[in-house]
Amino acid sequence: MLERKERVYTPKTLQEDRTPLNNHTEGKVGIDLLLIRDMFTDESTIGELHLNSERFCDTLELPYRDNLRSISCIPAGQYKVRMRYPRESASRNYLHLLVQDVPNRDYILFHRGNTAKDTKGCILVGQGSQQNIVHNSTLAMDLLLKEIIFLGGENINLIIKNK
Numbered sequence: 001m002l003e004r005k006e007r008v009y010t011p012k013t014l015q016e017d018r019t020p021l022n023n024h025t026e027g028k029v030g031i032d033l034l035l036i037r038d039m040f041t042d043e044s045t046i047g048e049l050h051l052n053s054e055r056f057c058d059t060l061e062l063p064y065r066d067n068l069r070s071i072s073c074i075p076a077g078q079y080k081v082r083m084r085y086p087r088e089s090a091s092r093n094y095l096h097l098l099v100q101d102v103p104n105r106d107y108i109l110f111h112r113g114n115t116a117k118d119t120k121g122c123i124l125v126g127q128g129s130q131q132n133i134v135h136n137s138t139l140a141m142d143l144l145l146k147e148i149i150f151l152g153g154e155n156i157n158l159i160i161k162n163k
Contacts, residue, residue: 029152029155030155030156030157031051031052031148031151031152031153031154031155031156031157032050032051032052032053032157032159033049033050033051033081033156033157033158033159034049034050034053034158034159034161035047035048035049035050035059035123035158035159035160035161036048036050036161036162036163037059037061037073037076037160037161037162037163038163039129039131040063041063041131041132042063043063043116043132044060044061044062044063044115044116044131044132045060045061045062045063045064045073046058046059046060046129046131046132046134047059047060047061049125049144051144051147051148052151056143056144056147057125057126057127057140057143057144058125058126058127058128058129058134058135058140059123059124059125059126059134060113060114060115060116060119060123060124060126060129060132060133060134061073061074061119061121061122061123061124062116062119062120062121067103067104067105069104069105069120069121070120070121071120071121072121073121073123074099074102074105074108074121074160075102075103075160076160076161076162077159077160078157078158078159078160079099079100079101079102079157079158079159079160080099080100080101080156080157080158081097081098081099081100081110081156081157081158082097082098082100082154082156083095083096083097083098083145083148083149083153083156084096084097084098084109092109092111094112094141095145096109096110096111096112096141096145097109097110097111097144097145097148097156099123099158105121107122108121108122108123109122109123110122110123110124110125110141110144111123111124111125111141112124112125112137112138112141113134113137114126114133114134114135114137115132115133116132124137125137125140125141125144126140127139127140127143
């Protein structure tokens with residue numbers, strides 16, 4: 001199995017100085033997510049998620065299969081993202097993220113899961129990865145949402161690139 005070396009990210013919410021990075025009442029400052037896909041297999045696509053230019057966690061998606069619903073990851077590109085509350089979902093009873101305006105697709109989420117069997121085209125997050133697996137997904141999702149909320153929780157931009 002191919003293994004990736006992990007780099008440690010210390011979320012701003014865990015650092016001693018909890019002063020927000022910007023004042024969200026004076027103007028809308030965006031939250032930038034950059035997903036760089038860098039390991040491609042027949043079962044999955046593994047990547048790294050960066051939050052405001054800092055590596056945050058690993059990701060797992062399905063392989064690209066012409067953007068077909070439920071069997072493919074979404075195309076590389078730029079998307080808006082918003083928080084999606086449990087009351088809006090029939091299947092997710094926790095806060096998660098919704099990727100908006102994906103061509104020919106609906107309900108593309110960032111959510112918990114560890115393998116390609118846990119997704120139907122969504123993006124799974126994890127703390128550590130190896131071929132076809134991300135680890136500690138619940139922790140990664142909780143930390144990601146905590147950080148996004150700390151940064152204001154609005155105006156989230158996602159860029160997806162293939163390495």
